[in-house]
Amino acid sequence: MREIQLPLSKTQKVRLQKALEKLESLSSKVNSDASVTIADSISVNHEDSVLKGHGTADLNGEVVATVCGIVERVNKLVYVRALRSRYKPEVGDIVIGRVVEVAQKRWRLEINYSQNAVLMLSSMNMPDGVQRRRTSVDELNMRSIFEEQDVVCAEVRGFQHDGLHLQARSQKYGKLHRGQLLTVPPYLVKRQKQHFHHLEEYGTDLILGCNGLIWVGEHTEAKDDMVEDQVNESAPEAVLPSKYYVNLDQEKNYTTLETRKYICRAANAVRVLSILGFNITLEIIKGVIDLSLSMNLDIHDMLGSEFCVLVAEKEAERRSSNKKKR
Amino acid sequence: MIRIGSLEAIIPWNTFRCFFLNSLNFPFPTKRPCRSFQLWSRLPARITQSLLLHSHLGENGINRLRDTKSNSILALPLLLISLIICECCRLTQLLVSLSHEPRFPSPAVHPLSRLWSGSLPSHDPSLPRLILGSKVVFFPRLTLISLQGMVSLSLEEKHFIKGGIAQDLRCDGRKRLTCRPIYVETEVIPQANGSARVRMGATDVISSVKAELGKPSSSHPDRGKVFINIDCSSTAEPAFEGRGGEELSAELSISLQRCLLGGKSGAGAGIDLSSLVITEGKLCWDLYIDGLVVSSDGNLLDALGAAIKAALSNTGIPRVQVAAGASSDEQPEVDISDEEFLQFDTSGVPVIVTLTKVGKHYIVDATSEEESQMSAAVSISVNRQGHICGITKRGGAGLDPSIILDMISVAKHVSEQLMNKLDSEIASAEAEEES
Numbered sequence: 158m159r160e161i162q163l164p165l166s167k168t169q170k171v172r173l174q175k176a177l178e179k180l181e182s183l184s185s186k187v188n189s190d191a192s193v194t195i196a197d198s199i200s201v202n203h204e205d206s207v208l209k210g211h212g213t214a215d216l217n218g219e220v221v222a223t224v225c226g227i228v229e230r231v232n233k234l235v236y237v238r239a240l241r242s243r244y245k246p247e248v249g250d251i252v253i254g255r256v257v258e259v260a261q262k263r264w265r266l267e268i269n270y271s272q273n274a275v276l277m278l279s280s281m282n283m284p285d286g287v288q289r290r291r292t293s294v295d296e297l298n299m300r301s302i303f304e305e306q307d308v309v310c311a312e313v314r315g316f317q318h319d320g321l322h323l324q325a326r327s328q329k330y331g332k333l334h335r336g337q338l339l340t341v342p343p344y345l346v347k348r349q350k351q352h353f354h355h356l357e358e359y360g361t362d363l364i365l366g367c368n369g370l371i372w373v374g375e376h377t378e379a380k381d382d383m384v385e386d387q388v389n390e391s392a393p394e395a396v397l398p399s400k401y402y403v404n405l406d407q408e409k410n411y412t413t414l415e416t417r418k419y420i421c422r423a424a425n426a427v428r429v430l431s432i433l434g435f436n437i438t439l440e441i442i443k444g445v446i447d448l449s450l451s452m453n454l455d456i457h458d459m460l461g462s463e464f465c466v467l468v469a470e471k472e473a474e475r476r477s478s479n480k481k482k483r
Numbered sequence: 484m485i486r487i488g489s490l491e492a493i494i495p496w497n498t499f500r501c502f503f504l505n506s507l508n509f510p511f512p513t514k515r516p517c518r519s520f521q522l523w524s525r526l527p528a529r530i531t532q533s534l535l536l537h538s539h540l541g542e543n544g545i546n547r548l549r550d551t552k553s554n555s556i557l558a559l560p561l562l563l564i565s566l567i568i569c570e571c572c573r574l575t576q577l578l579v580s581l582s583h584e585p586r587f588p589s590p591a592v593h594p595l596s597r598l599w600s601g602s603l604p605s606h607d608p609s610l611p612r613l614i615l616g617s618k619v620v621f622f623p624r625l626t627l628i629s630l631q632g633m634v635s636l637s638l639e640e641k642h643f644i645k646g647g648i649a650q651d652l653r654c655d656g657r658k659r660l661t662c663r664p665i666y667v668e669t670e671v672i673p674q675a676n677g678s679a680r681v682r683m684g685a686t687d688v689i690s691s692v693k694a695e696l697g698k699p700s701s702s703h704p705d706r707g708k709v710f711i712n713i714d715c716s717s718t719a720e721p722a723f724e725g726r727g728g729e730e731l732s733a734e735l736s737i738s739l740q741r742c743l744l745g746g747k748s749g750a751g752a753g754i755d756l757s758s759l760v761i762t763e764g765k766l767c768w769d770l771y772i773d774g775l776v777v778s779s780d781g782n783l784l785d786a787l788g789a790a791i792k793a794a795l796s797n798t799g800i801p802r803v804q805v806a807a808g809a810s811s812d813e814q815p816e817v818d819i820s821d822e823e824f825l826q827f828d829t830s831g832v833p834v835i836v837t838l839t840k841v842g843k844h845y846i847v848d849a850t851s852e853e854e855s856q857m858s859a860a861v862s863i864s865v866n867r868q869g870h871i872c873g874i875t876k877r878g879g880a881g882l883d884p885s886i887i888l889d890m891i892s893v894a895k896h897v898s899e900q901l902m903n904k905l906d907s908e909i910a911s912a913e914a915e916e917e918s
Contacts, residue, residue, distance in 0.1 A: 162682070164666035255635065307637045334639050337654050374643075411646030421647075421656040428655070456656025460684075461664055 161433060163462045176469040183476050193222040193237060201235055210236025244269045244343040244368035246321055250313040251352040253338070253366035254323070256303050262296055264303050266311070266323065269343060269368045274321040276303075276311055281325040308333045308372065310364055329353055335412050336362070336374020337424055341431035343369030347438070354439045359419035359446075365437060373424045375412050418456065422446055425459040429468050432460075444471065634855040644856055648841045654852065655684075660897055662848040665789065667908040669797040670916050677798025677827070679912075681790040683848060685780035687719075690772065690790035692798045692827075696817065697769035699760060707759020707767040711739050712774070713787060719779040728776075731783075734877075735774070738784055742835050742864035742873040743791065753832040753864070753872055754795070761803050762815055768800060781851040784862050788835035789901075793909050795832055799824030833864040833872040834901050836894040840882070845890060847897050861890050865898035 165173060193199060199220045201207045209215065212224040213235060222228070226239040238245075246252065246268070254266030254274060265273040278291050278299060303309055310330050311323040325331055346365050354363040355376055364372040412420070426445035430437050445468055449459050458464060636644070647653045657663070663684040672678035675691035682688075699706060713735040715728030723731070743753045759768040772794070774787045802823040806816040839849040839860040846853060854860070859878035866872055871891060876882070882890075 164664065164682075255637070304638070306635045308640065332637075332639070335643060336639075337643055338640060410642075411650060412643065414650050414652060417647060417650060417652050418656075421652060421654065424654065425656055456652070457658075457661055459656065 161465075163432065163465055165462050165466070169462055169466045173466045173469055176466070176473040179473040180469075180476065183473070183480055191228050192226065193228055194225045195222060197222045199228055199235060199237075206233060208234040210234050212237030212239060241342065241344060243271055246270055246274070246313045246368070247348070248313055248315045250348060250367040251310065251364070252313060252323070252368040253308060253310050253333070253364060253370040253372055254368070256305050256307045256309060259299055259303070259305060262291070264299070264309070266309060268321075268323075268366075269340075269370065270321060272320055274311075274313075274323050275317075275319065276309070276323040276325065280314060280322065281311075281330070282327065286328075303332055308338050310366070310372065313367075333364070333372050333374060334377060336372055336420060339371045339373065339424055339427050339431075341369045341371060341427065341437060342434075343367070345369065345431060345434065345437045346371070347436060349438065351439070356419070356423065356443070359423065360416050361419050361423055363423060363439065363442065365439075371427050371437065373420050373427070375416050375420065419446075421456045422449060422459070425449075425456055429459060429465055433465060433469055433472075435468075435472055441472070444475065634851050636852060636855060640852075641856055644852055645842050648844050648846055648853070653846065655850070657848075659844055659846045660893065662897070662901060662904075665901075665904055665908060667789070667793050667905065667912045669793055669909065669912045675794075676800060677794045677796075679790050679793030679797055679909075681786050681793060683780075683782060683786050683789075684850065685778055686782055686786045687778035688774060688776050688783065688786045688790045690774045690787065690794040692791075692794045693771040693773070694768045694798070694800050695771065696761075696803075696819075697767055699764060699767045703756075704764035705760055706756040707769065709744060709754055709756065709759075709770045709772060711736050711743065711772045711791075713739065713776070714774065715776045715779070719776045723776075735776075735784060735787060738862060738875045739774070739787060739791065739835075741875055742784075742788060742833065742862065753866060755828060755831060758828065759800075761817070762805055765815060766803075766805070766817065779851065781849045781854045782837060785835045785837050785848065785901075788833075788864065789905050792829060792832045792834060792905065793912070795827050796829040796909050797913070798827040800827060801825075831866055833866040834898050834905060835862050835864045836898045836901060837862040838890045838894060840878070840880070840886075845886075845893075861887060861894075863891055863894040863898075865895055865902075867902060869895050869899070871895075 161173070163173075198216075199213060199222060201220050207220065209220060210229075212222055212226060213220050214223050215221075220235060222237045224237050224239040225241075226237045229236055229238050244252075252268045252274070254268035256264050257267050257273060258265040262278045264276045264278075266276055268274045278296060281302075283289075283291075283295070284302060309325070309332055311325040312330065314322040314324040316322070346367055346369055348367055349365075352365045352367070354365070355361075356363060360376050362372070362374050362376045366372070411417075423442060423446055426442050426449070427437060429445060430441060435441065445459075448468065448471060449456075449464065452464075454464060644654060648659060651658050653659070655663075666682040668680040668682075670678060671680045671689060672691045676694045678689065678691040680687070680689045697708060700708065713732045715723040715732045715735075717724040717728065720728070722728070754770070759770065761767055772791055774790060776783055776787075802820040802825055804818040804820070806818065836847060837849070837860055838845040838847060839854060839857045841849075841853060841856045841858065845861075849857065849860075857878055858880035859876060859882055861882065862875045862877070864872040864874075874891075
């Protein structure tokens with residue numbers, strides 16, 4: 158297991174060790190033969206011809222793993238899915254990316270994948286919500302929608318001949334405002350039914366990107382104002398995104414301190430979980446936030462080792478109680 | 484010749500120099516004036532840009548400005564000169580005001596000698612009146628190398644970070660003057676005489692001290708030598724790959740030398756050089772202090788300073804027996820003990836506190852995101868007695884003297900906490916190592 162990089166006192170070390178052991182004992186042992194470490198041999202039926210995929214190699218007629226991970230078999234193909242790797246997109250994943258280039262009719266986004274993803278102008282809703290063919294004027298106005306360095310949320314559409322394509326066909330996708338972006342290892346975020354969360358009690362939004370980028374920000378109302386006024390259609394040149402009102406230079410426009418406190422708290426909760434290497438879900442994040450609130454902890458103290466150990470213990474407790482219920 | 488827009492004026496070099504000197508009330512090294520200018524010509528890349536933008540100087544004018552590196556200094560645009568003068572006046576004003584502060588230690592170093600990059604003889608008897616701020620070693624550095632540009636942030640994120648700093652609640656929940664928890668590990672490199680690893684958040688640096696026998700320089704026979712060299716690993720930042728980290732490494736090394744080694748005369752130094760001498764004029768220890776940036780998340784200078792302090796306190800220098808009876812002109816024979824080590828005295832080694840100015844406020848221990856938003860950063864090294872041992876400045880924006888004074892008092896306060904925290908961390912790291 159990866160060593161957790163935390164300055165710990167002796168008692169804290171013992172406690173953390175205990176909690177981690179408990180967690181390990183709780184994990185299921187069902188598929189233990191499917192997981193391999195480097196140089197483990199993979200049992201294959203040599204009668205059939207075998208196609209060796211990623212993470213495997215031939216050693217004295219035996220197929221061995223070259224990475225730590227899970228053995229996957231698709232017909233003849235045998236490959237190992239690495240445990241710690243870059244993000245591997247799957248169709249329908251919700252990802253957060255950063256625009257690296259505004260190109261012809263498309264934006265290129267960095268999404269922590271081995272190549273940049275493409276978001277076509279035609280595969281996203283126009284800011285005014287009107288459905289129509291994209292004109293050359295729209296193409297010229299692309300920078301008014303997303304600029305370089307902007308943080309954008311989108312969905313994986315699939316692979317096309319020129320790479321990975323994304324789409325953003327709803328108002329909930331698009332540029333992210335007023336918050337901070339966190340980076341965690343992508344394997345900590347599992348695909349779920351819901352990736353957009355609104356923490357009502359804190360007035361914050363939480364977006365868990367499957368690619369390990371997590372957005373914590375002020376809550377904004379995402380409304381699908383589809384074709385409300387057809388008047389706009391007559392003047393597509395004047396179209397500016399409705400969200401573009403933000404005057405960035407005005408201090409009045411800063412996020413209120415109250416909301417900011419919750420944003421920082423949620424962000425630190427994610428950071429703690431990523432330090433400990435725990436899965437990041439809404440439930441666990443909320444648990445960590447509530448724990449810190451009930452302890453009346455300062456926000457920056459959440460990153461201290463004492464709180465991390467406490468979170469590990471709580472998590473072990475929670476999982477064991479979950480197990481008992483079942 | 485000076486040109487602004489379409490105006491041209493030819494000013495002889497001497498006139499210009501007088502103008503410059505008068506405005507500064509400062510001695511100009513008469514022998515090699517151009518060298519000093521090189522330093523200034525490095526400063527105003529930002530100013531050059533703004534010149535381009537605001538005064539519509541053509542590319543031509545700017546090229547000439549670049550020519551200042553050779554001897555054609557006369558082509559400096561007037562605007563630039565006035566900016567330089569402004570900066571200098573500010574500096575002198577600051578130094579004067581600092582010199583009235585009784586709390587500072589008084590190393591007899593010309594405060595601006597470093598500024599002129601060695602072109603000014605430091606012990607020239609004709610200079611006494613002009614040692615303006617003799618009470619503080621002040622090393623203004625106005626280079627523009629920083630981590631800016633390595634971090635990419637959207638406008639929205641920048642806005643959020645700035646807002647957080649204005650509201651005294653930064654992105655990771657810290658207040659403006661709160662440091663990240665610091666974690667020290669000692670004895671990480673067994674081959675070195677002393678080594679330490681310091682982590683602050685995601686910033687991770689390693690520093691090692693190696694002692695070798697050497698010969699003291701002829702100008703200072705009663706002192707050992709210390710060399711500080713910093714290396715930026717390309718694992719820290721993709722931009723450091725190849726020669727990319729070199730510029731930053733050089734900047735960090737120079738800043739650390741200025742913060743830790745004091746002035747030319749040796750006063751204000753954190754490391755007591757005279758304790759490194761074995762036989763005066765013949766034999767001394769050379770300390771090679773190497774730092775490696777393993778992972779970078781802002782505030783590298785402070786982390787390196789802390790790592791060097793921890794490494795020095797971990798350093799054991801072998802006891803040396805000099806064979807008696809050697810004649811005075813030949814190299815004495817020495818016997819280096821394998822068992823007996825002398826602990827290095829680190830009580831005088833300062834900690835470095837960098838105050839990064841973002842918007843109207845300044846913060847300590849900035850992350851790289853916050854550093855990318857800075858307008859200026861002042862690194863102040865403070866020792867245990869609360870004396871200032873060195874100051875360096877980064878970033879293109881100017882600072883008001885009153886703000887710098889304010890920063891200094893804040894830095895003193897912060898350094899006290901940092902010093903205590905660091906000392907307790909070093910102590911616990913050493914205790915752990917023994918157990």
